[in-house]
Amino acid sequence: MAESIQAPMLVYLVTGGCGFLGEHIVRMLLEQEPRLRELRVFDLHLSSWLEELKTGPVQVTAIQGDVTQAHEVAAAMAGTHVVIHTAGLVDVFGRASPKTIHEVNVQGTQNVIEACVQTGTQFLVYTSSMEVVGPNIKGHPFYRGNEDTPYEIVHKHPYPCSKARAEQLVLEANGRKVRGGLPLVTCALRPTGIYGEGHQIMRDFYRQGLRLRGRLFRAIPASVEHGRVYVGNVAWMHVLVARELEQRAGLMGGQVYFCYDKSPYKSYEDFNMEFLGPCGLRLVGTRPLLPYWLLVLLATLNALLQWLLRPLLLYTPLLNPYTLAVANTTFTVSTNKAQRHFGYKPLFSWEESRARTILWVQSTEGSGQ
Numbered sequence: 001m002a003e004s005i006q007a008p009m010l011v012y013l014v015t016g017g018c019g020f021l022g023e024h025i026v027r028m029l030l031e032q033e034p035r036l037r038e039l040r041v042f043d044l045h046l047s048s049w050l051e052e053l054k055t056g057p058v059q060v061t062a063i064q065g066d067v068t069q070a071h072e073v074a075a076a077m078a079g080t081h082v083v084i085h086t087a088g089l090v091d092v093f094g095r096a097s098p099k100t101i102h103e104v105n106v107q108g109t110q111n112v113i114e115a116c117v118q119t120g121t122q123f124l125v126y127t128s129s130m131e132v133v134g135p136n137i138k139g140h141p142f143y144r145g146n147e148d149t150p151y152e153i154v155h156k157h158p159y160p161c162s163k164a165r166a167e168q169l170v171l172e173a174n175g176r177k178v179r180g181g182l183p184l185v186t187c188a189l190r191p192t193g194i195y196g197e198g199h200q201i202m203r204d205f206y207r208q209g210l211r212l213r214g215r216l217f218r219a220i221p222a223s224v225e226h227g228r229v230y231v232g233n234v235a236w237m238h239v240l241v242a243r244e245l246e247q248r249a250g251l252m253g254g255q256v257y258f259c260y261d262k263s264p265y266k267s268y269e270d271f272n273m274e275f276l277g278p279c280g281l282r283l284v285g286t287r288p289l290l291p292y293w294l295l296v297l298l299a300t301l302n303a304l305l306q307w308l309l310r311p312l313l314l315y316t317p318l319l320n321p322y323t324l325a326v327a328n329t330t331f332t333v334s335t336n337k338a339q340r341h342f343g344y345k346p347l348f349s350w351e352e353s354r355a356r357t358i359l360w361v362q363s364t365e366g367s368g369q
C-alpha cells in the first residue's frame with residue numbers, strides 16, 4: 001500500500017460497522033483514508049445513516065449479514081484488501097447466553113479468519129478489549145500497565161473469555177498463507193472503556209440521573225481508577241493500523257496494542273461526571289453511600305433474581321457481581337507502543353473529546369436516541 005497519486009484502489013470491510021465504535025470507524029475511514037475505493041459495511045442490523053454516506057466519492061456498500069454464518073462472511077469479503085473486525089456481542093449483563101456470546105465472538109472471528117484465507121484478504125485488524133487482560137476475578141489492580149506488564153489473567157465471565165479466545169485466534173493466524181500465497185498479517189487493538197457520541201451506558205446513566213432529580217449516588221470509591229478512551233481516537237487507531245500493516249508487517253504482525261489517549265485517570269463515576277456534570281447532574285457523596293459488602297449482596301441478589309426469573313423474563317440490571325468487580329478494580333493503561341510501532345498520536349485532545357461527548361449527551365435529552 002505504498003503512497004501514490006494513483007486512483008483510489010483499496011477495498012475495506014468493517015464488520016459491526018453500524019455499532020457504537022463501528023460507526024466511528026466507518027466515518028473515520030471515509031474522512032482519513034484517501035486510497036479507499038470501496039467501503040463495505042457488514043452488520044447484523046443496518047442503520048439508516050449509511051444511506052447518507054452513499055452519495056460521497058467512495059462506494060459504500062451495506063451488507064446485512066451474520067458473522068456466525070461462514071458463507072455470508074466469505075461472500076462479503078471476496079475482493080477486499082483489509083478487514084476490520086469490530087462486530088461482537090458486548091454483554092456483561094446476562095442479556096445473551098454464554099453459547100450465543102461464544103458463537104458471535106469466537107466462531108464469528110474464526111469465520112472472518114477462514115474467509116481471509118479463502119478469499120485472499122491479506123490484512124486483518126481485530127477489535128479486542130482490555131477485558132482480555134483484566135480486571136481478573138481476584139480484583140488485582142492493573143495500575144498504569146502496558147502490553148508487557150505481568151498480570152495474572154483469570155477469566156470466568158463469558159464475555160472476557162470469548163474476547164480472549166478470539167484475540168488468540170487472530171494472533172495465531174498471523175503468517176497463515178491466504179489465497180494467492182501471501183501471508184496473512186493480523187493484529188489486535190485492546191480499547192479500555194470506550195466513551196463518546198453513541199455510548200449507550202452513558203446515556204442510560206444520564207436518563208437515570210434525570211429521573212432522580214439531577215442526582216447520581218456514588219457507589220465506587222473515587223480512588224479506584226478506570227481506564228477510558230475516546231471513541232474517535234479508538235477509530236483513528238484502527239484506521240492507522242490498517243494503513244500501516246503492509247509497510248510494517250514484520251513489526252506489527254501478531255501484535256497487540258492497548259488503545260489510549262489523553263483522557264484523565266479517574267474512577268468510572270467521576271469520569272462520567274466530566275460529561276454528566278455540565279449536563280446538569282450531580283454526583284452525591286465524596287465516599288460511596290452504601291458499604292461495599294451491601295453492594296456485593298445486592299449484586300448477588302440481582303444475579304439470583306436473574307436466574308430465577310429467566311423462564312419468565314430477562315432481568316438484566318447494570319449491577320451484578322461481574323460489573324461490580326470491574327468497576328471496583330483499578331485498571332489503567334500507560335503505554336506508547338502504538339506510537340512507537342505505527343506513529344499513533346491521538347487525533348482528538350481530551351478537551352475536544354470531552355466537548356463532543358457533552359454535546360452528544362445534551363442532544364439525547366428528549367430525543368429517542
Ligand SMILES: NC(=O)C1=CN([C@@H]2O[C@H](COP(=O)(O)OP(=O)(O)OC[C@H]3O[C@@H](n4cnc5c(N)ncnc54)[C@H](O)[C@@H]3O)[C@@H](O)[C@H]2O)C=CC1
Pocket residue numbers: 015016017018019020021022042043044045065066067068086087088089090104108127128129130163190191192193194195
Ligand atoms: N464498548 C466498549 O467499551 C468496548 C468495546 N470493545 C469491543 O469493540 C467492539 C464494538 O463494540 P461496541 O461498538 O461497543 O458494541 P456495539 O454493540 O455497539 O456494536 C457491535 C456491532 O456488532 C454487530 N453484531 C453483533 N452481532 C453480530 C453478528 N452476529 N453478525 C454481524 N454483526 C454483529 C451489532 O449489530 C453492532 O452493530 C466489540 O468487539 C467489543 O468487544 C472493546 C473494548 C471496550
Ligand SMILES: CC(C)CCC[C@@H](C)[C@H]1CC[C@H]2[C@@H]3[C@H](O)CC4=CC(=O)CC[C@]4(C)[C@H]3CC[C@]12C
Pocket residue numbers: 090092128129130131192193194201219220268318319322323324326327
Ligand atoms: C454502580 C455500578 C457498580 C456501576 C456499574 C458500571 C458498569 C456497568 C461499567 C463499569 C465498567 C464497565 C466495563 C469496562 O469499561 C470495560 C468494558 C470493556 C468491554 O470490552 C465491554 C464493556 C465493558 C465490559 C464495560 C461494561 C460496563 C461496565 C462494567
